[in-house]
Amino acid sequence: MALVRRIARPLLAAPFVVEGVRTVLRPEREIDVYPEAFEAVDSTLSKSSAPGFLDARTIIRASGAVAAGAGVLYATNRYPRAAAATLLLTTSVGWAGRKKVWELRGEERAQEIRAILTDAGLLGGVLLAVVDHDGKPSLGYQVNQFVERSQKKAAAKQRELEKKSEQLGKKAKGAAGTAQKQIAAKAG
Numbered sequence: 001m002a003l004v005r006r007i008a009r010p011l012l013a014a015p016f017v018v019e020g021v022r023t024v025l026r027p028e029r030e031i032d033v034y035p036e037a038f039e040a041v042d043s044t045l046s047k048s049s050a051p052g053f054l055d056a057r058t059i060i061r062a063s064g065a066v067a068a069g070a071g072v073l074y075a076t077n078r079y080p081r082a083a084a085a086t087l088l089l090t091t092s093v094g095w096a097g098r099k100k101v102w103e104l105r106g107e108e109r110a111q112e113i114r115a116i117l118t119d120a121g122l123l124g125g126v127l128l129a130v131v132d133h134d135g136k137p138s139l140g141y142q143v144n145q146f147v148e149r150s151q152k153k154a155a156a157k158q159r160e161l162e163k164k165s166e167q168l169g170k171k172a173k174g175a176a177g178t179a180q181k182q183i184a185a186k187a188g
Helices: 002-025 028-033 035-047 056-075 080-095 106-131 139-187
Strands: none
Touching (some): 002 028, 080 106
């Protein structure tokens, strides 16, 4: 199975890396798909207290860079689940700007449907990648195991301390009894 993952991960990541780099280099492609949304983002950012250099183009470039970086991480098997989750998020954002298929006709409609199905297939692959444990337990499982081990160690340490406390209590009673006898012997 490891060989399959070594082949499949770069293949699944390649479109995300390529699209991410293309988006960084030419963010206009994304803006042209749904310009009204990006104009709304720009006007909202200009009215907010966001830094002056922050606009829709910068956000799109950053999203492309994140997607390309996550794709490279996934392809090289570095933090594969986190990288796949990041790819899922950056891809999901891109779905919002899709053309409305019901408004298209002819070949343009067929192309858009093919693109949607291709992206849906990639999205399915990324969803599988997010939950792929590759024989390693999830972070949640590891945390639960750590907590259970810590609780067991704490309970064992508590029993040990209680046992030592009992022994010290017995020694203290014995020492107190001996001291009382010595005092009584000296007084008597």
